[in-house]
Amino acid sequence: MARMKFLCDAERCIECNGCVTACKQEHDVPWGVNRRRVVTINDGVPGERSISVACMHCSDAPCMAVCPVDCFYRTEEGVVLHDKDLCIGCGYCFYACPFGAPQFPQAGAFGVRGKMDKCTFCAGGPEQNNSEAEFKKYGRNRLAEGKLPVCAEMCATKALLGGEGDVIADIYRERVTKRGKGGDVWGWATAYGRPDAPTQPAVPAPAPAPATGGPKS
Amino acid sequence: MIKRTFLKATGAAVAAGVAAGMAGCGERPQVIEYKQGNYQGKADNPPWDSATFKGNKGEWERAIKARNQNQNEYKRTA
Numbered sequence: 001m002a003r004m005k006f007l008c009d010a011e012r013c014i015e016c017n018g019c020v021t022a023c024k025q026e027h028d029v030p031w032g033v034n035r036r037r038v039v040t041i042n043d044g045v046p047g048e049r050s051i052s053v054a055c056m057h058c059s060d061a062p063c064m065a066v067c068p069v070d071c072f073y074r075t076e077e078g079v080v081l082h083d084k085d086l087c088i089g090c091g092y093c094f095y096a097c098p099f100g101a102p103q104f105p106q107a108g109a110f111g112v113r114g115k116m117d118k119c120t121f122c123a124g125g126p127e128q129n130n131s132e133a134e135f136k137k138y139g140r141n142r143l144a145e146g147k148l149p150v151c152a153e154m155c156a157t158k159a160l161l162g163g164e165g166d167v168i169a170d171i172y173r174e175r176v177t178k179r180g181k182g183g184d185v186w187g188w189a190t191a192y193g194r195p196d197a198p199t200q201p202a203v204p205a206p207a208p209a210p211a212t213g214g215p216k217s
Numbered sequence: 218m219i220k221r222t223f224l225k226a227t228g229a230a231v232a233a234g235v236a237a238g239m240a241g242c243g244e245r246p247q248v249i250e251y252k253q254g255n256y257q258g259k260a261d262n263p264p265w266d267s268a269t270f271k272g273n274k275g276e277w278e279r280a281i282k283a284r285n286q287n288q289n290e291y292k293r294t295a
Contacts, residue, residue, distance in 0.1 A: 069257060070255050070256055070257045070258075071256070071257065071258050072256065073256040073258065073261070075261065075263070075264075076263060077264070081261065082258070083256075083257075083258025083259055085258065085259065086257055086258045123264060124261075125261065126258055126259040126260065126261040127259075127261075128262070129262055129264065129266060129267040129268075130267055130268060141264070141267075143264040143281075144264040144265075144266075144267035144269065144270075145267070145269050146269055146270065146277060146280035146281060146284065147284060148281065148284050148285065148288075152288065153284075153287070153288070158288055158290055161288050162288075163281065163284070163285040163288065164281065164282070164285055167282070167285040167286070168285065168288065171285075171288060171289040174289070174291060175291070178291070
């Protein structure tokens with residue numbers, strides 16, 4: 001089984017916020033907490049881009065590295081989850097996360113923070129699969145039902161892809177090849193790492209042909 | 218004699234300057250090396266350990282693979 005990954009195609013996202021709404025509805029996410037959100041860059045300017053952002057379930061998750069109570073774990077499928085019974089709501093993970101994924105329910109007049117809540121890749125948490133306790137703490141466990149994250153599955157333009165990393169990478173590659181542009185994947189390298197840049201190209205670039213005719217500037 | 222002392226002092230100063238300047242080149246990377254944390258919470262059961270799949274990992278993987286392809290509209294519309 002390959003690792004589960006998210007991929008957002010900024011060329012396709014139309015900022016409909018359908019993924020945000022679906023996530024909130026599916027998991028009964030409390031008021032003030034958004035496990036997923038849509039970020040628009042250069043809003044109103046020609047060439048603006050929108051991207052759907054949530055926990056990217058990083059290969060080398062910084063939240064996991066900084067947690068003082070070690071409440072994070074990674075499943076066999078590469079999904080980063082946490083135990084809410086252990087979380088102390090300190091907020092370190094929020095500062096460490098490059099995507100702003102960890103969310104904290106605020107309660108009371110003094111801004112008291114609750115336990116951290118974040119995208120679970122629709123994989124629930126450390127409770128019996130599809131149990132009521134799991135739903136109340138972590139939301140629905142769609143993976144245990146043989147389904148993929150609801151945000152990706154219901155995305156109208158299929159801008160947001162979620163699933164096995166190699167499969168969604170193939171889908172995206174085919175898409176970019178057909179349309180011929182927009183091959184940059186937002187957040188992919190940050191979350192999943194990038195291959196080491198070669199120091200020298202495998203095939204040396206041909207020398208530029210000498211200019212024929214025309215005045216030189 | 219004075220010239221030799223001057224040259225020695227100058228040489229020492231240059232050597233000290235070079236050493237100080239090169240000290241930065243020996244800086245080690247400050248990014249911490251990631252180590253798997255010691256998860257302290259409850260154990261989680263895998264997704265195929267559910268009422269739907271009853272522990273059958275292969276069946277679960279097939280279901281996920283089939284589901285994955287639903288996101289490829291080139292296959293859906295072909």
